[in-house]
Amino acid sequence: MRGLTKSFGRTRVVDALTFDVRPGHVTGFLGPTGAGKSTTLQMILGLIAPDSGTALVGGRPLAAHRTPAAVAGSLLTTERMLPDLTVAGHLDWIVRLSGIAPAMRRKRIDEVLEQVGLSVSRGQRIAHLSLGMRQRLGVAAAIVSDPAVLILDEPLNGLDPEGITWLRTFLRDFAARGRTVFFSSHLLTEMALTADHVIIIRSGRLVADLSLDELRAQSQTGVSVTGPHLAPLVQSQRATGRTVTTGRTTALITGALARDVYRDSVRLGVDLDELRTLEPGLEDVFLELTRTPTPATNAEPGAHAEPATNADPAAHAAPETKDN
Secondary structure, eight states, X not given: OEEXXXXXXXEEEEEEEOOEEOTTSEEEEXXXXXXXXXXXXXXXXXXXOOSEEEOBBTTBOGGGSSSHXXXXXXXXXXXXXXXXXXXXXXXXXXHHHTTXXXXXXXXXXXXHHHHHTOGGGTTSBGGGXXXXXXXXXXXXXXXXXXXXXXXXXXXXXXXXXXXXXXHHXXXXXXXXXXXXXXXXXXXXXXXXXXXXXXXXXXXXXEEEEEEHHHHHTTSOOEEEEEOSOOHHHXXXXXXXXXXXXXXXXXXXXXXXXXXXXXXXXXXXTXXXXXXXXXXXXXXXXXXXXXXXXXXXXXXXXXXXXXXXTTSOOOOOOOOOSSOO
């Protein structure tokens, strides 16, 4: 994507977004509710027209490809599935639109139902499926044309722990074959277990374009201490250049190791009631980045989704009415 911008009325929802989504990686898309994630995905898929900028895969809009479904598969919502269709019937009309040869359609449907664990439910009507089963069917629909790029909006919604583990493994295996995965989620802990790289936006603007390791490094480890008379320890820590935040009987020392703080407390004769290492998680870093406007790191303004080298490069993010 390059300079992607979209407003609804006077509200700027996506503001000059630029980033790349690389093949061979699982890239997570994060941002608070209303940040513009769903609108961005919809513009990538060509479901919403941007006011300015471009959203391309392999240098072209998705709609400009001869067989867009073979380039990018997507799951934005399960709410629009026709309730009276069966699981196999839902996939059948998708494979017909995808240009799959008639002789291969039944075989391909059987393959993807096996992949997503719905083989025994092929004759069941969508109206009778649980939310988790509809999510699995949505993934099946996204991959039935064997695309190079997979774009998913909140695919973990409704999945039980077994389903989440299954999807995590599936996405990582998909990317390991040199393909591209771009997915949004509010489950930040799961994002940390699934994604290699994250794109974070705030108010429609890019605030981070980083690997998971780089993201965690954005927030330093701290040491929390509690005691009746901490003043000498606080002064010694500040003298070393560390940032210290104090309460009446507590202090938070940023960028320190617990062993060094303990040694200083012994040397200074400061009694401690408690000493703890505070290790920031992905949620902490996410909240820190999305609370305060932060310049993009390692990011090139704009976003492109690049498909696998052995596939027709073209991936656009499709619009969805809800915006996460």
